[in-house]
Amino acid sequence: MSEAAVVTIEAEDPVLETVFAQEMVRQMRAIDTYGTYDNWPVEKILAPFVLTKEQKREIPVVGDPDEIVMSRVKAFYNAISAMIEKECGLMAVPMLNLTHEGFGRALITVGKLVVMDKTLRDVHRFSFPTLSKMKDEADKLLSVALELVGKHSEVAGL
Amino acid sequence: MSEAAVVTIEAEDPVLETVFAQEMVRQMRAIDTYGTYDNWPVEKILAPFVLTKEQKREIPVVGDPDEIVMSRVKAFYNAISAMIEKECGLMAVPMLNLTHEGFGRALITVGKLVVMDKTLRDVHRFSFPTLSKMKDEADKLLSVALELVGKHSEVAGL
Numbered sequence: 001m002s003e004a005a006v007v008t009i010e011a012e013d014p015v016l017e018t019v020f021a022q023e024m025v026r027q028m029r030a031i032d033t034y035g036t037y038d039n040w041p042v043e044k045i046l047a048p049f050v051l052t053k054e055q056k057r058e059i060p061v062v063g064d065p066d067e068i069v070m071s072r073v074k075a076f077y078n079a080i081s082a083m084i085e086k087e088c089g090l091m092a093v094p095m096l097n098l099t100h101e102g103f104g105r106a107l108i109t110v111g112k113l114v115v116m117d118k119t120l121r122d123v124h125r126f127s128f129p130t131l132s133k134m135k136d137e138a139d140k141l142l143s144v145a146l147e148l149v150g151k152h153s154e155v156a157g158l
Numbered sequence: 159m160s161e162a163a164v165v166t167i168e169a170e171d172p173v174l175e176t177v178f179a180q181e182m183v184r185q186m187r188a189i190d191t192y193g194t195y196d197n198w199p200v201e202k203i204l205a206p207f208v209l210t211k212e213q214k215r216e217i218p219v220v221g222d223p224d225e226i227v228m229s230r231v232k233a234f235y236n237a238i239s240a241m242i243e244k245e246c247g248l249m250a251v252p253m254l255n256l257t258h259e260g261f262g263r264a265l266i267t268v269g270k271l272v273v274m275d276k277t278l279r280d281v282h283r284f285s286f287p288t289l290s291k292m293k294d295e296a297d298k299l300l301s302v303a304l305e306l307v308g309k310h311s312e313v314a315g316l
Contacts, residue, residue, distance in 0.1 A: 105253060107253065107265070109265075111272075112306065114267050114270040117270070152270075152310075154310070
């Protein structure tokens with residue numbers, strides 16, 4: 001599967017206009033050391049995050065996920081961190097830990113408060129069925145995190 | 159430097175009798191898949207944690223630290239986690255994250271509370287000047303963690 005060739009997001013997708021999609025693009029450009037994405041449309045930059053069931057199945061889950069996949073997972077949780085930070089005004093720190101064979105844990109802390117704690121598995125296949133589903137997941141994580149910050153503001157401020 | 163040959167801890171060191179040293183030995187045995195340590199005295203098992211200034215200087219800090227060093231760092235923070243758990247009765251989860259060239263972050267969470275958060279650098283040289291200093295560091299981390307759990311028990315119980 002040549003990933004660059006698979007553009008699974010429509011250029012007219014309204015989700016591309018959202019703050020989340022813009023933050024994702026910003027995160028992806030941040031890790032694009034060689035400027036490969038400079039002339040790419042946003043739907044092409046975000047395309048690897050959207051895979052059909054068949055495309056997912058084609059990716060083997062043997063061994064540790066490669067650096068490209070890892071950087072994508074990081075970009076996703078970095079984007080959520082950045083959005084938490086923007087909303088609550090406190091620094092949010094993401095931390096990604098892979099243990100073995102694509103298993104791991106993604107964590108976001110604000111002060112001494114854990115605002116997101118997700119167990120990861122099959123990281124090799126990290127993706128979403130649609131861009132809209134990806135945004136839904138981000139929104140869910142964001143709202144849970146902000147609720148926690150609101151409820152435990154003392155710990156979040158430590 | 160042949161590490162196995164450098165036994166820097168006295169067999170009579172009273173620190174070896176403490177709960178901390180016993181927990182450290184337990185952690186080291188847990189990762190000793192091939193039973194290499196089975197017939198080793200405890201002072202030999204813990205010896206790699208104690209290095210003189212000169213011994214530390216001899217270790218190059220170029221590139222990523224190897225698996226053996228990493229497992230030692232993990233053993234140290236796992237031991238602290240285990241002690242926190244014993245003291246407060248809540249599950250403590252350690253997480254170690256190396257970014258690049260021996261820099262990283264060690265974190266222990268209890269519930270949604272971050273009870274320890276340490277920036278690591280020169281992980282290649284992870285060690286202490288004496289066994290007693292190692293125990294002091296562990297005691298300090300433990301007492302700060304337990305104080306946090308006591309103060310923010312609601313978040314720690316989440």
